[in-house]
Each structure stands twice: as C-alpha cells, then as structure tokens.
Amino acid sequence: MILRQVRDSPADAEAVREISAAAFSALTPGSGRLPTERENIFQLARTRHLAGTDPQGCWLAVQDGQPVGFALSARREGVWILSLTAVLPQYQGKGVGRLLLDRAAEHGRGCLRGMMTVSIDPAAARRYRKAGFTLYPTMRLSGPVDRSGLLDSGDIPVHPGNAGHLHLLDSVDRRLRGAAHGVDHELMLAHYDELLVVDTLAGSGYCYRDAGTVKLLAATSKRLAVRLLREALARVPEGADAKVEWLTAEQEWAVDVGLELGLTLENRGYLALRGLRPPVAYLPSGGLL
Numbered sequence: 001m002i003l004r005q006v007r008d009s010p011a012d013a014e015a016v017r018e019i020s021a022a023a024f025s026a027l028t029p030g031s032g033r034l035p036t037e038r039e040n041i042f043q044l045a046r047t048r049h050l051a052g053t054d055p056q057g058c059w060l061a062v063q064d065g066q067p068v069g070f071a072l073s074a075r076r077e078g079v080w081i082l083s084l085t086a087v088l089p090q091y092q093g094k095g096v097g098r099l100l101l102d103r104a105a106e107h108g109r110g111c112l113r114g115m116m117t118v119s120i121d122p123a124a125a126r127r128y129r130k131a132g133f134t135l136y137p138t139m140r141l142s143g144p145v146d147r148s149g150l151l152d153s154g155d156i157p158v159h160p161g162n163a164g165h166l167h168l169l170d171s172v173d174r175r176l177r178g179a180a181h182g183v184d185h186e187l188m189l190a191h192y193d194e195l196l197v198v199d200t201l202a203g204s205g206y207c208y209r210d211a212g213t214v215k216l217l218a219a220t221s222k223r224l225a226v227r228l229l230r231e232a233l234a235r236v237p238e239g240a241d242a243k244v245e246w247l248t249a250e251q252e253w254a255v256d257v258g259l260e261l262g263l264t265l266e267n268r269g270y271l272a273l274r275g276l277r278p279p280v281a282y283l284p285s286g287g288l289l
C-alpha cells in the first residue's frame with residue numbers, strides 16, 4: 001500500500017468518485033439512492049479544486065496499482081477542513097482510513113481550528129473522535145415546503161449575489177468561524193443554482209441554494225439567518241423536496257423554520273469540530289464546510 005497525493009486530473013477525480021460511491025452505497029444498502037449526474041459533476045469538480053488548492057491535504061491510498069481509499073482536506077486561514085474521506089468496503093477496518101487521516105492531518109498542523117461533517121458510519125465517528133474532534137450530533141430537515149407558511153416574507157431585503165460580493169462573504173465567515181471560504185466560492189458560484197445575500201445596516205449574511213438543498217448559510221445574527229433560510233426555501237422549485245442538513249442543537253432557529261414550513265426532522269451524522277463551537281447563525285455545506 002502506498003499513499004500519494006491526489007492529482008488535479010480527470011483520472012484521480014474519477015477514482016475518488018468511484019471509491020466514494022462504493023463506500024457510501026455500502027453504508028446504506030438497499031436505499032437505492034444513487035448520486036445524480038449533477039452531484040457527480042460537482043464531486044469531480046470539487047476533487048480537482050481541492051487537489052489544485054491543497055495538494056498536500058489530498059491523499060490517495062493505492063494497492064497493487066488500484067486506488068482503494070482517499071482523504072481530501074484543505075486549509076483555509078487557520079481552519080483545517082476535512083472535506084471527504086472513504087475507503088473501498090473490502091479494504092475497510094484495516095487501518096487505511098487512519099493512515100489517510102494522519103497524512104491529511106499533517107496538512108492541518110498549526111491550524112487551531114478544524115471542521116468536518118461526519119457520516120452515519122460508526123467507524124468514521126470513532127476515527128474522528130480519536131483524532132481529537134468534538135462530535136455534535138446533527139439533524140436534517142427534508143420534504144416538500146408548505147408554501148402557506150411562507151406568506152409573510154419579512155421586511156429585510158434579500159437579493160441575488162455574485163462574485164462581486166466575495167469580500168462580504170469572507171467577512172461574515174471570518175466573524176463566525178474565524179476563516180473565510182476564499183477560493184471555495186469560485187467552485188460554489190460555478191456549480192450551485194444561486195447565491196442569496198443580505199446586507200443591511202444591522203448586519204450581513206449569505207446562503208447558497210442548489211435545487212432543493214440549502215448548501216451553506218452564514219449570517220451575523222439569527223434574525224438574518226432566519227430571513228435567508230426562509231427565502232432560500234421559498235425559492236426551492238415547485239415539486240422539488242427541500243433539504244437542510246448538519247443542524248446541531250445550536251441551530252434551533254433553523255429547526256423552527258423547517259418545522260414551520262412542514263419539513264420532516266430526523267437525526268443523522270455529526271458535525272465534528274476542534275478549537276471552536278458550532279457557530280450559531282451558520283449552516284455548513286457538506287463538503288466545503
């Protein structure tokens with residue numbers, strides 16, 4: 001078994017996609033849920049993005065010439081982000097995940113803070129707790145939006161955002177989690193349906209929406225966060241299910257918005273943090289935190 005850096009190449013991005021598909025479908029056998037074409041395209045682009053920005057944080061485990069596991073991680077202004085890790089089912093439980101995580105974590109050395117979202121795999125929870133992360137159990141909201149609950153849209157203006165708002169987005173993130181997303185916005189702007197921005201004298205915030213999913217939300221107050229979430233859910237296309245993930249108990253404001261709009265609440269996975277508590281007016285994106 002050798003470990004080598006993930007290259008910014010179509011072949012390595014495809015290897016990561018295949019390992020990930022095999023590992024996650026084994027985690028929920030019989031779910032019949034396959035990644036959509038759009039999700040696959042985003043995943044390929046994200047792997048190449050991270051391999052390009054953080055080659056020392058992205059590692060592939062290779063056995064007899066065949067990739068069998070990977071870890072993708074990034075440093076953003078003093079926060080180490082573990083984006084995704086997976087090992088082919090037949091190679092799991094043999095220490096490959098630990099080797100990959102240890103190597104990726106070297107890239108995060110010197111970072112006072114760390115963030116990752118954790119799947120329902122008990123092996124993942126064990127691995128990350130042993131790496132010093134605090135595990136916050138998370139909830140997920142999903143289902144059709146009850147539009148009768150959306151009649152009062154509030155008086156805070158929300159408008160579409162673009163690359164011209166990057167300074168605002170970075171400022172909000174620095175205040176909430178001590179680090180901007182920086183270059184990751186290029187990827188999100190290119191792939192997600194829309195960016196919504198609030199910028200008032202009382203504070204600022206933003207969120208991304210992709211089809212029914214609210215991907216990332218950050219605001220300088222709970223009031224603005226509620227306004228953004230309601231607006232994003234109002235814009236979920238008719239007939240599409242909404243999804244809001246990775247809510248800890250600190251995000252009760254979001255739980256309440258979801259329940260008010262008829263979404264179903266379930267518990268699922270963890271948010272794993274080191275050196276910070278869950279920022280309150282913040283919903284992480286799955287892979288870029």
Ligand SMILES: CC(C)(COP(=O)(O)OP(=O)(O)OC[C@H]1O[C@@H](n2cnc3c(N)ncnc32)[C@H](O)[C@@H]1OP(=O)(O)O)[C@@H](O)C(=O)NCCC(=O)NCCS
Nearest residue numbers: 023086087092093094095096097098118119121122123124
């Ligand atoms: C999580 C994952 C990457 C770990 O890789 P791996 O090669 O299996 O990891 P390791 O063998 O190094 O370590 C697994 C640890 O979990 C333990 N473990 C395995 N199955 C377990 C279970 N059902 N319950 C509790 N612990 C378990 C192992 O004993 C080992 O702990 P130890 O080293 O202290 O003995 C891999 O299992 C995987 O791909 N899972 C599916 C995808 C996924 O959930 N990825 C994580 C996304 S956040």
